[in-house]
Amino acid sequence: MAKVESELQQLSHRRIIVGVPLDNSFLQMIASVNETGKVxxxxxxxxxxxxxxxxxxxxxxxxxxxxxxxxxxxxxxxxxxxxxxxxxxxxxVIPKRPFIRQATIRNRHKWAKMAREGVLGIIRGNETSDSVSKRIARVMANDIRLTMRVLYDPANAPATVERKGFNNPLIDSGKLIGSITWTFRGSE
Incomplete structure (x- = not known):
């Protein structure tokens, strides 16, 4: 029981941070512009x-x-x-393409269900706070990447489509989508 309590305590103090790496100011700027739009x-x-x-x-x-x-x-x-x-x-004008916000809205119930199932797994002794956190973080990052791949509206400007050779507003060099990662804060 003490092990279960310890694992649940660790899980309750752990924060999953998913998105563009905080130490990459250029990609942070690109993500921010897409989330909010910009002139x-x-x-x-x-x-x-x-x-x-x-x-x-x-x-x-x-x-x-x-x-x-x-x-x-x-x-x-x-x-x-x-x-x-x-x-x-x-x-x-760079229109809003809020890929992180859309991924969160679309998947928050799934992520919450995973957390509930993870807590049950810890109680049953089949899981640890680390395994639950890592599984949820991987799924969150993949859901954000999937949202980036399927977000086509608003479309790229015609000149951008010509230059890129395709119309996927959030995919160009692959650096932004490839940077989506996760980390933890608290109860390491």
């Missing part, structure tokens, strides 16, 4: 929105890049034609 305004004159032709390069990395008169693009000459490398915008 991004150019600090100088223009934001440069890359096309598929620009790929992952920055404007300064492309030789011969220029702004044609009267056009809000940056391009390079391609014989007699121009290849558009960047669209120039004064601001862009």
């Amino acid at each position: 991004i305004t150019a600090k100088k004159e223009w934001l440069t929105i890359p096309t598929a032709a620009a790929g992952t390069r920055k404007a300064r990395e492309i030789p011969g890049l220029f702004k044609p008169k009267g056009k809000n693009i940056l391009a390079v000459k391609n014989g007699d034609d121009l290849t558009v490398m960047f669209y120039l915008k004064k601001q862009v």
Whole structure:
């Protein structure tokens, strides 16, 4: 009985933290922008929105890049034609894509049921606070990743779809979805 009480005490003081690693400020910013939406305004004159032709390069990395008169693009000459490398915008609106919030709303009852079943497992002597916490944390992280994979609305802007080659707003390089992890606070 003392072992059961100890395990339940540990479980009651443990907090599962699931999401983007707290020590990665760039991915924290990307997740935050997607959760809440954001209007991004150019600090100088223009934001440069890359096309598929620009790929992952920055404007300064492309030789011969220029702004044609009267056009809000940056391009390079391609014989007699121009290849558009960047669209120039004064601001862009990133719509809300609250993947963590949606995953929580969709799955909170499942996660609570897992916790109740885990408590029963501890009482029966089949589980530990550690095994229950790890199982719930893994499921939570997987549910967030699944939500990211299936969230298509609001869609990417047409230029983003062209550059990425597909329309999945929360998937690009794979860094954000690959970063979803879990940790514990309290009763280690």
